[in-house]
Amino acid sequence: MGKRVFKLKFIGVHMNRIYVLSVVVLLQSLLLGQEELKKISVKDAIEIGMRNNPEIKSALENISSSKGRFWNGISLQQPEISFSYEYVPINMNLNSAGEKTWGISQSFEFPTNYFLKGSKLNKEEDIAVNRLIIVKRFVINKIKSGYYKILAKQKQVELAEENYKIVEDFFKKAEIRENVGEGTNLEKLTAKVQLSEAVNNLEVIRNELKSASIDLKYTLGNGEHDKNYILKDSLVFIDYKIDSDILYKNTELENPQIKIAELENEIASVEKGLAWTSLLPNFNLAYYKQTLDGDNGFYGASLGISIPLWFAMDQRGKIQEAVANKSKSESELLLMRNEINLKLKRALLEYENNVKLIKMYIDEIQPQAEEVYKAALKNYDAGEISYLEYLQAKQLLVNSKYNYVNSLFNYYQTIFNMEEITGINLIDKSEPEN
Numbered sequence: 001m002g003k004r005v006f007k008l009k010f011i012g013v014h015m016n017r018i019y020v021l022s023v024v025v026l027l028q029s030l031l032l033g034q035e036e037l038k039k040i041s042v043k044d045a046i047e048i049g050m051r052n053n054p055e056i057k058s059a060l061e062n063i064s065s066s067k068g069r070f071w072n073g074i075s076l077q078q079p080e081i082s083f084s085y086e087y088v089p090i091n092m093n094l095n096s097a098g099e100k101t102w103g104i105s106q107s108f109e110f111p112t113n114y115f116l117k118g119s120k121l122n123k124e125e126d127i128a129v130n131r132l133i134i135v136k137r138f139v140i141n142k143i144k145s146g147y148y149k150i151l152a153k154q155k156q157v158e159l160a161e162e163n164y165k166i167v168e169d170f171f172k173k174a175e176i177r178e179n180v181g182e183g184t185n186l187e188k189l190t191a192k193v194q195l196s197e198a199v200n201n202l203e204v205i206r207n208e209l210k211s212a213s214i215d216l217k218y219t220l221g222n223g224e225h226d227k228n229y230i231l232k233d234s235l236v237f238i239d240y241k242i243d244s245d246i247l248y249k250n251t252e253l254e255n256p257q258i259k260i261a262e263l264e265n266e267i268a269s270v271e272k273g274l275a276w277t278s279l280l281p282n283f284n285l286a287y288y289k290q291t292l293d294g295d296n297g298f299y300g301a302s303l304g305i306s307i308p309l310w311f312a313m314d315q316r317g318k319i320q321e322a323v324a325n326k327s328k329s330e331s332e333l334l335l336m337r338n339e340i341n342l343k344l345k346r347a348l349l350e351y352e353n354n355v356k357l358i359k360m361y362i363d364e365i366q367p368q369a370e371e372v373y374k375a376a377l378k379n380y381d382a383g384e385i386s387y388l389e390y391l392q393a394k395q396l397l398v399n400s401k402y403n404y405v406n407s408l409f410n411y412y413q414t415i416f417n418m419e420e421i422t423g424i425n426l427i428d429k430s431e432p433e434n
Contacts, residue, residue, distance in 0.1 A: 052221025059132040066128040070121040105286035130256035141420040146216035151235040152409040153209035160202040167198040261336040268329035275322035282306040354411040369400040
């Protein structure tokens with residue numbers, strides 16, 4: 001009978017566990033939108049972003065728009081068709097006109113203008129293409145940074161949870177020590193303050209992790225906001241041995257901001273040419289078919305040429321403005337080159353500092369923190385130090401790990417910034433991201 005009772009109790013507990021497990025699974029499916037968690041790498045995230053990010057879609061539409069402006073810009077003016085009825089007797093209809101004329105005329109600029117305009121519009125299309133490259137590089141940087149930020153925050157949540165458990169344990173022991181008369185109220189209050197700080201720190205980091213996840217989903221674009229992913233890649237230190245000479249060379253050749261400044265300088269040259277060609281005449285050709293006194297065997301033609309009579313004011317002003325704009329664009333090109341090179345130089349300096357700091361954590365700070373913790377644990381077990389001293393040693397180790405994670409994220413953030421500037425994938429050594 002006792003065995004049967006035991007068996008019934010066991011089955012009841014087992015059923016309760018199944019029920020609880022079912023509820024947990026149901027809640028998870030509701031929270032996750034009944035959707036399986038999908039594992040993605042950084043590469044997967046970039047592919048999703050390239051398909052869905054609205055900034056990229058907008059930049060693509062700008063290219064289509066610039067192509068439309070090209071055909072609009074080089075087209076001729078609309079031809080003009082005219083009809084005239086002359087010498088119509090009073091109180092008679094138009095069919096009684098002594099002279100009937102219909103004609104077609106076409107106006108056009110000096111031929112070189114169309115070549116110059118086409119050249120300018122082609123360069124504007126190239127600018128739109130380079131703006132797309134800028135947006136793509138920006139989005140890729142944002143995706144990579146967002147991905148690695150989540151990895152960093154996940155590690156920091158783990159460390160914050162570890163720190164919380166340490167402080168919570170210390171608070172419980174401080175309460176016990178005070179109750180048995182071995183501890184002081186000050187020790188208990190100190191532990192309580194530390195526990196409150198640990199709880200707040202854990203909550204802050206968890207919220208930062210949620211915020212980083214939301215930011216990444218929005219960067220990935222439309223349709224990704226409600227999806228849930230598991231990140232496949234990991235946050236570890238790899239020294240990529242970056243060659244600064246290659247970076248500077250590739251930046252000069254491939255940086256889209258420099259290319260845009262060069263194209264704008266070329267456009268300024270074209271506009272200067274257009275300003276000078278405004279001194280050349282425009283033309284108007286016309287053909288006429290005429291009927292005189294019922295005889296429709298007459299035709300005519302005309303050629304009109306515009307004369308830049310007011311060149312001292314109109315064309316002179318255009319030329320002066322175009323020359324000034326050309327000088328301005330040259331200065332802006334030089335300024336852009338200097339600005340991008342300075343940006344790269346700062347990124348390289350930051351990268352070198354991050355590498356040194358990370359190696360210091362790996363070679364010195366973390367091993368020393370481990371030694372301090374091991375010694376404190378040994379001395380605490382032997383009763384040679386207080387629990388508070390042991391706690392400080394443990395928190396020193398946790399903080400060193402926390403700061404190491406920060407340094408790792410800063411390291412990769414700097415690499416992603418250099419990739420955006422240079423167009424080189426420094427991590428996988430692939431071709432430029434264009």
